[in-house]
Amino acid sequence: MSYVPTPAPAPAQNPAGSHSGLKVLTTIGAALAVLFLILSVVLGLTAHSRSESARQAQSDAQSLREKTKETETETATTRTKITEATNKKEAQAWCDGLTSAKADFDTLDRVARDYSSLTATRREVIGQICPQKKSFIEAYAKDTAQGALKAETTACSGGASSATISGSISITGANLAGASAYDVTVEVYLVPGSTTKGHQPVDKQTITVPAGGTGTLTSNVPLPSFDSGSCGIRAVSIWPSGV
Structure with a gap:
């Protein structure tokens, strides 16, 4: 019996360039992966940067609002102080x-x-x-509309060389009366006619009218050159005593 050796199958041959193509694909894939990684990093950094920018913008806006409020408060305070100083x-x-x-x-x-x-x-x-x-x-x-006080001539007489004029002052105003004692300046007149208008006073006195009461005065003046006439008093000023 004889044996005929069977030839061993020839090893499969890779197509020419197959190995090189695989390397290229691998390289491209790696490059794309790196590119995607870079893009991811860049996008991530960009997003982070935008987020930080947004937060910074919000912080700046808040800071600006606070500074504006502080400025407005300072301005209002200054204006108030100026107004208070002006009023004072x-x-x-x-x-x-x-x-x-x-x-x-x-x-x-x-x-x-x-x-x-x-x-x-x-x-x-x-x-x-x-x-x-x-x-x-x-x-x-x-x-003042109703009359703050009343002046009344109570006596007028002549002597050998002088005339005596007496009068009284009372506070009639409801708000003035009783609130204080008042110093009232009174002019005294001795005139040839029946009116004091156009004539100068022959005397002027300041009397104190007590709160709720009546003040009196007496004036002695030289006899005038005329033989007959009239006399009278007129209040010309009023002021609270001691003020």
Whole structure:
């Protein structure tokens, strides 16, 4: 018996360039993977950067709002201080301008009118600086329309060389009466006719009228050149005693 050797199968041959193509694909895949990785990193960094930018923008906006609010508060505070200083200055000027030396009725009438036009805040500050003057002008303003006081000549007589004139002053204003004692300046007249208009006073006195009471005065003046006439008194100013 004889054996014929069977040839061993020839090894499979790879196509030419197959190995090289695989390398190329592998390289491309690796490159794409790297590219995707880079893109992912870049996108991630971009997103993070945008998020940080957004947070920073919000923080900056909040900071700006807070600074704006602080500025507005400071401005309002400054404006308030300026207003307070102005009110205090004007109130002090008002208080300094109202004195016993300027207590004639014409001046008091003007001051009362001006006072009524002041703001409530200004009047409040005046009350803090000179409360007695404030109370006086408010009471005077209320009473002046009805008559704040009454002047009455109680006696008029002549002697050998002088004439004696007596009178009384009472506070009739409901708001002024009883609130204080008042210093009232009174002019005394001795005239040839029946009216004092156009004549100069022969005497001037300041008397104190007690709160709720009546003040009196007596004036002795030289006899006039005329033989007959009339006498009288007229109140020309009023001021709260001791103010």
